[in-house]
Amino acid sequence: MREELIERFTTYVKVDTQSNEESTTCPTTEGQRELGAILVNELKEIGMSDVTMDENGYVMATLPANTDKKVPVIGFLAHLDTATDFTGKNVNPIVRENYDGGDIILNAAENIVLSPKQFPELAEYKGDTLITTDGTTLLGADDKSGITEIMVAMHYLLKHPELKHGKIRVAFTPDEEIGRGPALFDVDAFGADYAYTMDGGPRGQLEYESFNAAGAKITFKGNSVHPGTAKNKMVNATKMAMEFNAQLPQNEAPEYTEGYEGFYHLLTLNSEVEEAKAAYIIRDFDHLKFVERKAKVAEIVSSMQEKYGKDKVILEINDQYYNMREKIEPVKEIVDIAFDAMKNVGIEPLIEPIRGGTDGSQLSFKGLPTPNIFAGGENMHGKFEYVSVENMELATNVIIEMIQLFEKRA
Numbered sequence: 001m002r003e004e005l006i007e008r009f010t011t012y013v014k015v016d017t018q019s020n021e022e023s024t025t026c027p028t029t030e031g032q033r034e035l036g037a038i039l040v041n042e043l044k045e046i047g048m049s050d051v052t053m054d055e056n057g058y059v060m061a062t063l064p065a066n067t068d069k070k071v072p073v074i075g076f077l078a079h080l081d082t083a084t085d086f087t088g089k090n091v092n093p094i095v096r097e098n099y100d101g102g103d104i105i106l107n108a109a110e111n112i113v114l115s116p117k118q119f120p121e122l123a124e125y126k127g128d129t130l131i132t133t134d135g136t137t138l139l140g141a142d143d144k145s146g147i148t149e150i151m152v153a154m155h156y157l158l159k160h161p162e163l164k165h166g167k168i169r170v171a172f173t174p175d176e177e178i179g180r181g182p183a184l185f186d187v188d189a190f191g192a193d194y195a196y197t198m199d200g201g202p203r204g205q206l207e208y209e210s211f212n213a214a215g216a217k218i219t220f221k222g223n224s225v226h227p228g229t230a231k232n233k234m235v236n237a238t239k240m241a242m243e244f245n246a247q248l249p250q251n252e253a254p255e256y257t258e259g260y261e262g263f264y265h266l267l268t269l270n271s272e273v274e275e276a277k278a279a280y281i282i283r284d285f286d287h288l289k290f291v292e293r294k295a296k297v298a299e300i301v302s303s304m305q306e307k308y309g310k311d312k313v314i315l316e317i318n319d320q321y322y323n324m325r326e327k328i329e330p331v332k333e334i335v336d337i338a339f340d341a342m343k344n345v346g347i348e349p350l351i352e353p354i355r356g357g358t359d360g361s362q363l364s365f366k367g368l369p370t371p372n373i374f375a376g377g378e379n380m381h382g383k384f385e386y387v388s389v390e391n392m393e394l395a396t397n398v399i400i401e402m403i404q405l406f407e408k409r410a
Helices: 002-012 030-046 120-125 141-159 237-246 287-308 325-331 333-344 359-365 389-408
Strands: 049-053 059-063 074-079 094-096 104-107 112-114 130-132 168-173 194-200 205-207 212-221 263-271 275-284 313-321 372-374 386-388
Touching: 002 030, 002 130, 002 141, 002 389, 030 049, 030 059, 030 141, 030 168, 059 141, 074 141, 074 359, 074 389, 104 130, 141 168, 141 194, 141 386, 141 389, 194 205, 194 333, 194 359, 194 389, 205 333, 212 237, 212 287, 237 263, 237 275, 237 287, 275 287, 287 313, 313 359, 325 333, 325 359, 333 389, 372 389, 386 389
Parallel strands: 074 168, 074 194, 194 372
Antiparallel strands: 049 059, 059 168, 094 130, 104 112, 130 386, 205 372, 212 275, 212 313, 263 275
């Protein structure tokens, strides 16, 4: 299993699958379709059934049941794309056996060092085999570690028919990193009663709560006049954007919050004197507080419209996803099975809310309750990203154990 995990993972990460928010196609980049085609071939090679990739790049396959018991159909999902935060082109994964607990020189020429002084959790992986970047790209453990774990688990079960299980469905989906993963996902065609995304971070993570999420785009229209004759004429759109931001609670931003605390986050600001465009994300676990946060943004915009004119401050705000806890709590047994599976393979489960997006949020509200399970990576979305092979092995064993538990408890 170990060698297969390394081989598959290091192959997948070399395919550039970075998604593109500016694209209107699905998938948004051809690299995702390329990896999807590779996975279709591999799924067929290991003996999976009903292997398909649709016109939008969604890959699906079936592991047929080998038990006479009436077992719920369980799905496992991972996403094809990597984040837009840092380049995923020409990834050069480096396998480092028996990590000694000290600094790891990723790139000597650029003096890029992965150090436990900066990332204290790194010391916990002493003795593990780590796969890192070469310091010039992200790694892609988010979520190619999840893809790898699902592939290896399915292969293992196909080679061990003595392990009884119900029907299992797997899917690899595009564009999760830009929030579009479930948009064209056909829940009925997938045909699972429950599912799990293998898309969490460190060992033991088990998540079934997510933010309520919205995106806000605000356009500020100013008036550009030569600064030498600007008195009582110039209206600086950049300063309007700064004025708006200053009216938000300054300690309710990602850099000041944790746990169940919500936030407003300024993602981008593109501005000149004549026009400025700001993009925010709004997040909160509590639905009432979420509604209040959106109302706060609208209230500030309204007050600025009174000052500058309704056509000078324009707000576009849209909900993105909701807290999946609402849909998962009625079937909490699927979380309990994941919890028990982790304990059975020697992992202490860490149940915590997801402070980020996950396909499971949208899928749960589309009728497919979908908690999230660790895939093993650390420091996602940047050059310091790494994954422990031992973590991937444990995640694979959790998949296999969960599948058996569903059959035993049917």
